[in-house]
Amino acid sequence: MNLLLKSSSIKHPAPIKITGSKSETNRLLLLQALYPNLVLDNTSNSDDSEVMLKALQNFQLPTSNFQLVDVHHAGTAMRFLTAYFSIQEGKEVVLTGSSRMKERPIKILVEALNQLGADISYEENEGFPPIKIIGKKLIQNKVSLPANVSSQYISALLLIAPKLENGLELTLEGEITSVPYIKMTLTLLNEIGVKTSFVGNKISVKPQFTIHNSQFTIESDWSSASYWYSIVALSEIHFQVTLFSYKKNSLQGDSALANIYQDFGVETVFNEDNSITITKTKNHQLSIVNYQLNNCPDIAQTIAVTCFGLGIGCHLTGLHTLKIKETDRLEALKTELTKLGATISVTNESLTLEASNHINENIAIDTYQDHRMAMAFAPLALKISLTINQAEVVSKSYPDFWEDLKIIGIVGSEVH
Incomplete structure (x- = not known):
């Protein structure tokens, strides 16, 4: 048109x-999938958030242990779901997207998750979607990333961190960019009761396996x-x-x-x-x-x-x-x-x-x-x-x- x-x-x-903010909505949708008693108001009606919600809802249906998930153009969904699916034990997912999405790099996030013990591999081109994810319990809790990467890589790791057995210690190497988006993620974690710290170039997130009922109105x-x-x-x-x-x-x-x-x-x-x-x-x-x-x-x-x-x-x-x-x-x-x-x-x-x-x-x-x-x-x-x-x-x-x-x-x- x-x-x-x-x-x-x-x-x-x-x-x-x-x-509501697409950035806040997509973070909170992932947290809601991890903590189902989280209630959200004023969620974004954007395509990206609809894609994220649909992928999470379909994944939670009692279907087979394998799914193909297509996020189309939704970059946030691609990054966040990569992390989310990596900790879903016993489930196997191929995560793909549009032709443009297949040109958008994801290697830094995949390498970080694999360092933590995830099982993620590339279906076509090294470093780019589509990717195959076999969900596992992640025990490792220390990883480093270049500090100037997309904040979505960093936030993807932080969002799953409270569900990791030993939490997460993330070191950012170099000058940090997109600090507000990292702080947004940490603040949302804090507001549902997760303990975090962000000192210098080190971020730590403590494990938190359950939360009290929480209601969010998204800005x-x-x-x-x-x-x-x-x-x-x-x-x-x-x-x-x-x-x-x-x-x-x-x-x-x-x-x-x-x-x-x-x-x-x-x-x-x-x-x-x-x-x-x-x-x-x-x-x-x-x-x-x-x-x-x-x-x-x-x-x-x-x-x-x-x-x-x-x-x-x-x-x-x-x-x-x-x-x-x-x-x-x-x-x-x-x-x-x-x-x-x-x-x-x-x-x-x-x-x-x-x-x-x-x-x-x-x-x-x-x-x-x-x-x-x-x-x-x-x-x-x-x-x-x-x-x-x-x-x-x-x-x-x-x-x-x-x-x-x-x-x-x-x-x-x-x-x-």
Whole structure:
């Protein structure tokens, strides 16, 4: 489905409800599978979380001891389920995914689990899915990982750690990236009663075989909120949007949005009912911005497009993990922004955009099966008419996105 986006008169919307954080939901779904008395509210309705939930539910059915599990494009599910299936004694699983998933590395996680005593092997290419997992009881409790790997590898190990016979002692070698996502995992473990410590480059998790009944209300997704920050930044002064179920002391690294978007004249107010109101209070006075996004790389696409729409230059660093996402997001951003008239360069871990007030109209943006490409570029409809190709990819994290845009007057019509 290709959508031609146009904005009519922009309206102040009623409060918008974004479902729970995909990151928190997928962690808690795995913990719920390990501790069935855990009750979850405001779970994400994203494709990734639906895939994760379905895989866990099907696995728990009294079927044969062998299963083929296909996670499609869901990278989080691939990493977390690799760890989960490795400790399911007596069960055998082949875990696979889309053609792009088969290009996304998993060797570091597999090697770490095998060091702990797991039995995981490759079905096709060394270091990549699909993988065959024979569930075992893991006795070993010490393992090391490079500190600059995807935090999902680290979190996958931490999430199963309390169910290991002797817990886990994890050493991270080098400079740690994506610290907020590691801390998110540890905080969620703490909140269900698991004892952890994170000192220097060493993380330890104590065994915890049962938990008391626990009920969780999951905070809404800050990554999804980023597109609303971009819309507000690109709007006229005094335009505002209210979003429900957000916390001031969020576990999500992408909550850095609230500070970053002040540079673009956007103020955030945290309300007593756990909503946030984001308002365009002034026009920016900047010609270029610099952000180190090690802790929140998923908002890089949104920020780059916001800057382009505002005519601001930007230099974004800490983006090395973006090359192994649904697509190589740095190259994809370079290609699509160049179509729109941008002057942009990328390295393996950075993006530099020159300031420009010119935007080419009637461009079709390719999304590369990447939900964030579709949603990051959509706010430019406030400035120009543009087409988003494969617009349905938003279902991966924010299925209601196009419907929610209609509320403020950004309307998409299908084109062929």
